[in-house]
Amino acid sequence: MVLLKSQTNKLTQETLSKPAPPSTRFHPSSDDALHASFHQPPSLRGLESLKSNLPYLEQINASPRVFRIRNLLTKQECEHLMLLAFRKGLSKTMIMPYGTHKLVESTTRTNDGAWLDFLQDDVVRRLEETLGKLTKTTPQQGENLQVLHYSNGAQFFQEHYDYFDPARDPPESFEQGGNRYITVIVYLEAALEGGETHFPELGLKLTAQPGDALMFYNLKEHCSGTDPDCVEKKTIHAALPPVRGEKWVAVKWIHEKPYQKG
Numbered sequence: 001m002v003l004l005k006s007q008t009n010k011l012t013q014e015t016l017s018k019p020a021p022p023s024t025r026f027h028p029s030s031d032d033a034l035h036a037s038f039h040q041p042p043s044l045r046g047l048e049s050l051k052s053n054l055p056y057l058e059q060i061n062a063s064p065r066v067f068r069i070r071n072l073l074t075k076q077e078c079e080h081l082m083l084l085a086f087r088k089g090l091s092k093t094m095i096m097p098y099g100t101h102k103l104v105e106s107t108t109r110t111n112d113g114a115w116l117d118f119l120q121d122d123v124v125r126r127l128e129e130t131l132g133k134l135t136k137t138t139p140q141q142g143e144n145l146q147v148l149h150y151s152n153g154a155q156f157f158q159e160h161y162d163y164f165d166p167a168r169d170p171p172e173s174f175e176q177g178g179n180r181y182i183t184v185i186v187y188l189e190a191a192l193e194g195g196e197t198h199f200p201e202l203g204l205k206l207t208a209q210p211g212d213a214l215m216f217y218n219l220k221e222h223c224s225g226t227d228p229d230c231v232e233k234k235t236i237h238a239a240l241p242p243v244r245g246e247k248w249v250a251v252k253w254i255h256e257k258p259y260q261k262g
């Protein structure tokens with residue numbers, strides 16, 4: 001989505017005047033179906049969920065655990081999140097260099113982004129609640145959604161880990177919610193070419209359809225994120241620059257313990 005002013009107005013009218021269609025996927029009464037779907041063998045799970053349009057998981061890698069989540073958002077919900085980010089104001093994203101607890105600008109991360117508010121509106125709330133159900137965590141364990149925009153040819157995020165490194169990072173990094181347990185990258189718009197999420201240690205260059213997500217576990221199972229042996233070093237990953245078209249994602253980092261204050 002190239003957010004020219006005229007298109008933004010059009011999007012505003014089309015997306016915001018119409019509330020997102022009532023979606024059975026997120027309705028509380030569908031929780032049982034959602035859970036049942038996750039606890040079935042993958043083949044059945046996929047078929048059942050496809051029929052019902054419920055979100056479902058496909059495992060991509062066993063160790064570290066990497067999944068694709070299908071049917072997480074509708075196209076309208078994707079556009080709504082991009083618009084919320086645009087209204088909030090996109091600015092250059094920052095990084096926290098290893099060994100510090102301070103955000104700084106860096107040539108290793110050149111994309112733009114905007115932080116949405118926690119449980120900001122119905123679409124954001126449903127997404128945060130669904131991710132909580134999928135991962136058996138609470139929405140309060142999540143950092144706010146960060147919407148990221150990568151323009152054609154130029155913007156990327158070089159290889160990095162999402163976890164705080166117990167061997168290098170200061171104790172303050174772990175004070176609010178412990179370590180980053182899970183990363184979810186919801187694709188709102190995929191580049192026509194390039195722009196993959198690249199896991200060099202796993203030999204994977206992944207992308208997803210708008211409304212689907214990639215999810216990976218930054219920590220081993222039944223492990224404490226302050227233990228240097230607990231982190232999944234093979235989750236090192238990069239956002240490659242789009243070669244054609246542009247890319248929009250919404251990233252959610254889920255912590256081991258409640259992260260949100262209050």
Ligand SMILES: O=C(O)CCC(=O)C(=O)O
Nearest residue numbers: 162196197238239249251
């Ligand atoms: O945009 C992507 O594909 C990955 C983003 C990412 O790794 C991050 O923001 O930590």
Ligand SMILES: [Fe+2]
Nearest residue numbers: 160161162237
């Ligand atoms: Fe990352």
